[in-house]
Amino acid sequence: MKLALVGVGQAGGKVMEALMGYDRRAGVGFVADAIAVNTARADLVGLDATPLDHRILIGGARLKGHGTGADNELGAEVASEDINEVMGAVDEVAVHEIDAFLVVAGLGGGTGSGAAPVVARELRRRYAEPVYGLGILPGRTEGSIYALNAARSFLTFVEQVDNLILFDNDAWRESGESLRTGYDRLNVEIARRLGVLFSAGEITEGQAVGESVVDASEIINTLGSGGISTVGYAATAVERPKARLFARRKPAPDVGDATNRVLSTVRRAALGRLTLPCELAGAERALLVVAGPPEYLDRRGIERARRWLEETTGSMEVRGGDYPLDSDYVAAVVLFSGVTDVPRIEELKGVAVEAQRRMQEIESEGPEGLHDLTWSGDGDEDGLD
Numbered sequence: 036m037k038l039a040l041v042g043v044g045q046a047g048g049k050v051m052e053a054l055m056g057y058d059r060r061a062g063v064g065f066v067a068d069a070i071a072v073n074t075a076r077a078d079l080v081g082l083d084a085t086p087l088d089h090r091i092l093i094g095g096a097r098l099k100g101h102g103t104g105a106d107n108e109l110g111a112e113v114a115s116e117d118i119n120e121v122m123g124a125v126d127e128v129a130v131h132e133i134d135a136f137l138v139v140a141g142l143g144g145g146t147g148s149g150a151a152p153v154v155a156r157e158l159r160r161r162y163a164e165p166v167y168g169l170g171i172l173p174g175r176t177e178g179s180i181y182a183l184n185a186a187r188s189f190l191t192f193v194e195q196v197d198n199l200i201l202f203d204n205d206a207w208r209e210s211g212e213s214l215r216t217g218y219d220r221l222n223v224e225i226a227r228r229l230g231v232l233f234s235a236g237e238i239t240e241g242q243a244v245g246e247s248v249v250d251a252s253e254i255i256n257t258l259g260s261g262g263i264s265t266v267g268y269a270a271t272a273v274e275r276p277k278a279r280l281f282a283r284r285k286p287a288p289d290v291g292d293a294t295n296r297v298l299s300t301v302r303r304a305a306l307g308r309l310t311l312p313c314e315l316a317g318a319e320r321a322l323l324v325v326a327g328p329p330e331y332l333d334r335r336g337i338e339r340a341r342r343w344l345e346e347t348t349g350s351m352e353v354r355g356g357d358y359p360l361d362s363d364y365v366a367a368v369v370l371f372s373g374v375t376d377v378p379r380i381e382e383l384k385g386v387a388v389e390a391q392r393r394m395q396e397i398e399s400e401g402p403e404g405l406h407d408l409t410w411s412g413d414g415d416e417d418g419l420d
């Protein structure tokens with residue numbers, strides 16, 4: 036599936052580059068183009084892989100390249116004012132060659148949170164291709180301003196995209212690790228999941244072709260039009276003699292083992308930590324991709340796993356396929372789309388309501404009151420950008 040990526044804000048740019056890194060290492064080419072958008076010049080300079088003429092500074096006249104300071108209304112305003120700068124870069128993309136746009140942003144800060152929905156809305160207005168969002172939810176330790184930003188941005192962003200794939204930083208935090216030091220690790224996890232998903236179907240020359248490949252239309256149909264998604268992933272190591280790499284599709288040494296391996300890997304992917312933890316029952320649609328050496332991509336296993344996903348979600352719209360890959364692992368990626376029972380979203384909305392109430396209260400108290408909102412007290416938060 037060919038994508039044009041638009042990374043908005045600091046997290047947006049870094050996660051976008053993590054996806055580009057996955058794509059480059061895998062040699063697939065699902066990233067057709069990449070554009071970084073930011074109000075902070077330093078964040079644009081800090082990027083590695085994005086071409087210089089695809090790094091777009093917005094709000095330069097007002098903010099002088101210093102960012103929005105976690106003010107997402109300001110982020111939205113300058114994005115609207117400078118939307119033509121962003122669209123100027125998008126116009127250079129060979130849009131007829133892409134299957135979709137993916138707008139990537141952290142929803143807790145100012146730039147990505149405010150500007151990503153504005154960019155998505157304009158992309159949808161101008162182009163017929165689907166526009167998807169990849170939103171990063173803030174950690175609980177980042178304070179209520181971040182939660183408030185995320186809750187408000189979420190409500191707007193989800194309306195402006197065909198589907199919003201979410202990743203919750205909080206669910207992925209390791210104990211003893213601050214969010215900031217963990218970002219690179221989180222970005223690798225995001226890129227691995229979405230990388231396998233978007234690579235599926237992009238068969239490169241010389242690569243083995245799967246028995247039932249997942250193509251772009253299946254991803255697009257699973258994402259549907261509207262709602263939010265979460266992604267699960269698991270991998271199981273397999274032993275493979277080097278000489279057999281991609282020689283020909285051969286049955287795995289023991290077919291029963293291969294079936295069970297696929298099934299148990301898929302179950303671990305679905306029941307383990309999702310990018311956004313949620314209740315699977317009630318998901319509207321799902322897509323399963325089983326990736327790995329061709330001889331281990333057991334068809335019966337994939338079919339049984341697909342049926343198990345139908346039972347688990349209660350959905351009759353579960354697609355599945357394989358993705359042959361030169362690897363020592365069998366990996367399963369499951370995309371659950373149209374999920375509704377998401378405790379973290381409810382929590383963020385609750386925090387947002389409370390933060391708004393407190394903000395009204397402290398308006399009369401002067402500047403000290405604001406400190407309470409941004410500082411949650413466990414010493415883990417850094418200043419805003």
Ligand code: GDP
Nearest residue numbers: 044045046049141143144145146147173218221
């Ligand atoms: P912006 O530049 O104003 O959009 O704000 P940031 O992107 O710096 O921060 C917004 C949110 O993204 C915060 O909740 C951060 O915790 C999160 N964030 C920042 N950088 C990264 C990153 O590299 N990876 C991930 N997963 N989250 C990040």
